[in-house]
Amino acid sequence: MRMKTPEINVTRPAPRRTPQRSSTAMDTTAYESSLRYDHSRMHAAALYCSDGRLGEHFDDFLHQGLSLPRYDRLCLPGGPACLAGHPEANLEEHGVVDELKFLVEVHGLKRVVLIAHHGCAFYGTRLGLTEPRLELVQKADLVRAAAFVHRVTKVNAIEGYYARLTEGRVRFERVTV
Numbered sequence: 001m002r003m004k005t006p007e008i009n010v011t012r013p014a015p016r017r018t019p020q021r022s023s024t025a026m027d028t029t030a031y032e033s034s035l036r037y038d039h040s041r042m043h044a045a046a047l048y049c050s051d052g053r054l055g056e057h058f059d060d061f062l063h064q065g066l067s068l069p070r071y072d073r074l075c076l077p078g079g080p081a082c083l084a085g086h087p088e089a090n091l092e093e094h095g096v097v098d099e100l101k102f103l104v105e106v107h108g109l110k111r112v113v114l115i116a117h118h119g120c121a122f123y124g125t126r127l128g129l130t131e132p133r134l135e136l137v138q139k140a141d142l143v144r145a146a147a148f149v150h151r152v153t154k155v156n157a158i159e160g161y162y163a164r165l166t167e168g169r170v171r172f173e174r175v176t177v
């Protein structure tokens with residue numbers, strides 16, 4: 001801070017913002033994706049945890065494993081946990097229910113995929129759970145969340161999955177809901 005004070009006193013001309021710099025800045029304000037835009041909807045949504053370490057794995061599973069490109073995403077800490085009746089996630093529950101209803105009305109939502117993941121920090125910190133109980137509660141929550149989604153949206157096609165970490169890989173296991 002002290003080093004910069006003399007500059008404010010106009011003692012130096014200080015040619016700081018050169019045209020070269022500003023044109024570089026301009027170039028970085030726009031980025032055009034190389035991916036083609038497809039207008040059609042999948043009428044499917046997935047609800048999963050916002051943990052960024054798994055974002056690409058969730059996409060890979062939905063795109064390749066379930067053949068659902070362009071699915072609608074509902075991401076928040078804990079994912080389906082917010083629809084399983086935990087008082088700690090009461091606020092999130094209202095938001096997600098609103099969003100699901102919107103997707104049913106506007107996007108013609110017909111299928112919902114719920115995914116819980118191994119070692120989810122929401123269960124560890126917010127609910128204070130540890131393994132092996134943590135996984136059991138997550139799987140029970142998928143069943144509760146599926147019933148709740150069906151009740152509030154009338155969507156019938158609801159699936160549950162558990163993303164297990166094994167030796168640096170992520171394996172998506174079906175959970176009967």
Ligand SMILES: [Zn+2]
Nearest residue numbers: 049051120121
């Ligand atoms: Zn998580």
